[in-house]
Amino acid sequence: MEKEAKIYVAGHRGLVGSAILRALQRQGYTNIVVKTHHELDLTRQADVEAFFASERPEYVFLSAAKVGGILANATYPADFIYQNLAIATHTIHAAYRYGVKKLLFLGSSCIYPKLCPQPIKEEYLLTGALETTNEAYAIAKIAGLEMARFYRQQYGCDFISAMPTNLYGPQDNFHLQNSHVIPALLRKFYEAKKNTSPSVTVWGTGSPRREFLYIDDLADALVFLMNHYSDGLHVNVGVGEDVSIRELVEIIRRISGFEGEVVYDTSKPDGTPRKLLDVSRLFSLGWRPKVSLEEGLRLTYQWMRDHYEEIVAKEKS
Numbered sequence: 022m023e024k025e026a027k028i029y030v031a032g033h034r035g036l037v038g039s040a041i042l043r044a045l046q047r048q049g050y051t052n053i054v055v056k057t058h059h060e061l062d063l064t065r066q067a068d069v070e071a072f073f074a075s076e077r078p079e080y081v082f083l084s085a086a087k088v089g090g091i092l093a094n095a096t097y098p099a100d101f102i103y104q105n106l107a108i109a110t111h112t113i114h115a116a117y118r119y120g121v122k123k124l125l126f127l128g129s130s131c132i133y134p135k136l137c138p139q140p141i142k143e144e145y146l147l148t149g150a151l152e153t154t155n156e157a158y159a160i161a162k163i164a165g166l167e168m169a170r171f172y173r174q175q176y177g178c179d180f181i182s183a184m185p186t187n188l189y190g191p192q193d194n195f196h197l198q199n200s201h202v203i204p205a206l207l208r209k210f211y212e213a214k215k216n217t218s219p220s221v222t223v224w225g226t227g228s229p230r231r232e233f234l235y236i237d238d239l240a241d242a243l244v245f246l247m248n249h250y251s252d253g254l255h256v257n258v259g260v261g262e263d264v265s266i267r268e269l270v271e272i273i274r275r276i277s278g279f280e281g282e283v284v285y286d287t288s289k290p291d292g293t294p295r296k297l298l299d300v301s302r303l304f305s306l307g308w309r310p311k312v313s314l315e316e317g318l319r320l321t322y323q324w325m326r327d328h329y330e331e332i333v334a335k336e337k338s
Contacts, residue, residue: 022050022080022123022247029054029078031063031112034087035194037127037185040240041082048244054078064107075114081116081124082243083165091154091224091292093199098157105158109165116133116266117178125247126169126182128162128255130232130298131155140261142301143254145182150281152293163265170253183243186259186298190236190317191324195332203233206270207322220282221274224289227267232259232297235317238310245308259298260310272315276322 022028028045032038033055045053054076061072065086087104094101109126116124133141134149151159169180189203197205206223238252242258250256264272270283312320325332 023051025052026079026122027052027054027077028080028082030078030082030084030240031108032083033087034058035083035084035088036188036190036236038082038240039191039192040236041084041243043237044240044244049193050103063112064104066107066111069111069115070118073119073284075123077119079116079122081112081121082127082246082247083124084127085112086127086162088158089194089199090201090205091290094155094158101155102157102161105161106164109161109168112194113165113168113172113180116180117172121178122252123179123181123247124169125243126165126180128166128182128184129159129244130184130186130257130259130296131159132163132166132184133296135293137296139295140297141257142299143257143302146255154290154292166255170255173253181246181250181252182255183246184255184257184298185239185242186232186234186296188234188236188239190321193236193321193325195325196336201284202231202266202319203269203273203321204325206273207277207318207325208332210273210279211326213281214277214279218281220284221279222284222286223266223270224286225266225291227270227285228265229291229293230263230265230295230297231269232261232263233269233314233317234259234310235312235314235320238312238317241279241311242303242308245306246303249306254302256303257298257300258303259300260314261298261300261304263297264296272318273322275317276315 135152166182172178193204195204196202
């Protein structure tokens with residue numbers, strides 16, 4: 022990408038999009054287009070077409086999505102499949118129609134089968150049943166990456182896809198019911214420490230293993246892929262290592278300074294037993310993550326602590 026090229030970052034206020042924006046600015050890109058959801062609703066095809074016809078972006082990072090944790094996905098599956106399908110189909114088609122040079126579609130590692138061989142290779146897509154707790158979201162993301170692949174196949178569009186592992190970092194969603202595991206745990210332990218609570222309850226057994234990637238590392242990888250990758254097969258983005266939820270809990274307990282009891286509520290679902298991506302394809306291109314799990318958790322905890330009152334006030338409004 023030329024430094025002065027017009028680049029559209031879809032979803033720039035979200036966890037991923039805001040990090041992409043920071044990465045682009047850090048690397049000297051000067052012509053970045055962003056729109057809030059109020060300014061551009063990507064689920065409305067006419068609005069998306071009008072935006073592309075008017076702005077004519079040369080490069081697109083498609084990071085806009087409706088996201089949430091296990092509870093949110095299980096409670097609102099229709100919302101998850103509709104909104105994410107609409108965002109993908111409208112944006113990818115408009116990018117083709119209006120001559121975008123390159124588009125990067127962002128998926129999620131939940132696209133892979135629930136009981137996938139580990140570590141998960143890109144080729145394992147569509148080889149087994151999905152995890153039911155986020156099936157609607159996964160199906161929408163699979164459709165998006167396959168759409169990008171088919172537009173490349175039929176029209177020659179330089180559309181690529183990246184599949185990140187579990188993400189975390191500043192500006193994450195810290196809602197206790199609707200967030201992912203790291204922000205939920207960071208908030209639980211912060212509030213337990215703040216209120217001198219005797220215990221913290223963690224969903225499940227603590228045995229599942231997960232891989233976690235700091236959000237600024239993801240953004241750096243996506244800009245790298247936009248500059249160095251062009252192929253129909255999606256690329257896994259991760260760190261190549263995982264930890265158990267129990268290990269994660271102990272790191273967060275240490276960071277927060279909480280000294281009470283940790284209670285595992287085994288009546289709650291664990292989700293997929295293990296989810297570790299094979300990142301050899303990405304690493305072979307020359308990219309490596311820079312932020313360790315503990316360092317990333319400390320940075321995220323600090324951000325949440327600094328913005329805690331704002332987070333609570335937003336939930337009440």
